[in-house]
Amino acid sequence: MSGLTVDARVNVRGVDVGFDLAEGEVLAVLGPNGAGKSTVLSVAAGLVRPDDGRVELNGRVLTDTSQGLAVPPHRRSIALLAQQALLFPHLTVAANVAFAPRSAGRGRREAREIARKWLDAVDAVQFADRRPHELSGGQAQRVAVARALAADPQALLLDEPMAALDVSAAPALRVLLRRVLREGRRTAVVVTHDVLDALALADRVIVVDGGRVVESGLVRDVLTRPRSAFAARIAGLNLVPVFGAPDRMETAMGVRIHGLPDADFVAGSPAVAVFAPHSVAVHRHHPEGSPRNVFRVTIAEVGVHGPTVRVRAHTCEGRLELSADVTAASVAALDLVPGADVLFVVKATEVALHGARTT
Template identity: 50%
Template sequence: MTAALLDARLVVDRGAFRLDVPLRVAAGEVVALLGPNGAGKTTALRALAGLQPLTDGHVTLAGTDLDRPARGSWVPTERRPVGVVFQDYLLFPHLTALENVAFGPRRRGADRRAARDTAREWLRRVGLAGHEHRRPRQLSGGQAQRVALARALAVAPSLLLLDEPLAALDARTRLETRAELHRHLAAHPGATLLVTHDPLDALALADRLVIVEGGRVVQEGDAESVTARPRTDYVARLVGLNLYRGRADGDRVRVADGLHLTVADRVTGEAYVAFRPAAVVVHPARPDGSARNAWPATVSGVQRHGDYLRVRLDGPIAVAADVTPAAAAQLHLTPGQEVWAAVKAAETHAYPATG
């Protein structure tokens, strides 16, 4: 990785919860911080913005310490070269779009005319020329998001922080705004940290993913490596895979008492086995033949999942299976029903649990 513009170790103690997350982001890089609710994503963003003091660790940006408790270093929020786009945008309701965007440059010392010129240029860049005198209540959700982005970028931040920037938008506006946001992030010369729980936003916008659970980093890497080899149940669900940890001996992995899965990869020792819900076939009785792994299961739930039905199965392992509506009707799938689940070895992917 190239030299980091942002070099941080974010340690925050909040009662029984402890955040301890190392972060490095290079100039021009977009890193997505992903995790379930309560993982510590927002706490991390607030610490970088200076809204949450660190208990320990450090925040160093472009070689300057913004927060290092051990040395007593602390830079207030308003003096940090950081731009923030909050989930609800937090535009000033009494100010026009132009005044909202000009606010940052004014706070950084620009005179009124220069700040307005900067704001006008940024509104043009985000496609809002002609909307300068509209107040937030006169803007659509997508327009408000673009004003918030323009306001954050108008101060030429070394670090841009995005807190669930698309969460408040409807599906159609979200798709259009995501593409627009990608264009602006690609042009941003500083470091960018995107905090989100949405895998589509992360995969579409970020160069690298950092997955946080329980205040700790559990996995990181580019999208291809993370999606190919998930290391926790959360990451597996995020990328739509069934995931199991077990003990491997060649092409067999023991994933539960009495259940060994034959896999396509040869692995020894602690290993993960992953396969897609679409690879799971549900049978009314034990299937014939030896080409499949098969085990008894009980239907625990059925719900629509796109063009398929997502069937939840309990048994020696809990598994998700995607079946067509026609197959579900033929099987008469209902909660509590006893069935058999099967998956071909060729549809599995096994890999070491360490390294």
């Protein structure tokens, strides 16, 4: 089978994650800190041996705990690109990139040609004679990408590749990675906290939380119809777990929820209500009129969010966090300050009800 398959359990880290990736496909792995994302990459790269599991790349078994098989990292044809470039400080940029082909037995001249090819591909030929300490963070990561590709890997693993870069360098590296991955049809796994990385680089996404995959699907589906709190947060949406029959959906706190069932909604099964912050109206008193969703909340934070003001709040029980986007005039008129108790109100037509899938 072509592509990358990872199925691993690492007991000490509480990780039990599996996925199948087709050849040439790019998977984004999202999740909060400590969820187990980097552990999954380490298992695939051979840096962590799982207690139970299997890793297979293009039909070649790299890890199989049932057979006691564990191919060492340098023989896996997998390249791992970390947050830090980790270039050899005593070598020039060109020598850093040529290191992989030289280690694979290529001659000096051929290794230099390969290094120049990939430095050209990442627009870094002009840095060839520099030492790593003479590079900026963005320049060093470009060289790190070239070094990884010079090894001619069958799969590329990227662990928060933009995390250590400043805001001006990250977009350029993102464009570079998109071009390299797309033009080369490279199988890749990208661990990230940034929704832009998933949108720009990935075909599919999995969300890992508590060491488990809690959501998976095409990037556009997960980010527009999230089923997990983390996916909803990075997509900028509110998500409320709900239960009950279609005519009486409620939150765990007993708040009635009215919304429009999506095609994946199953009556009687756990579901989530999803709505955008701009759909939320803020009131001091209970509104009159047609059925609406009303949440009693306490404001936690108020801050500028583009042309509007983002009001973040939590329910009185503290079990649910919600956001509303309102005008500055509304903030002043309603005296919306941290600690204030208000009502978040959402029309039923603005709420989508989705099945709470966990795979």
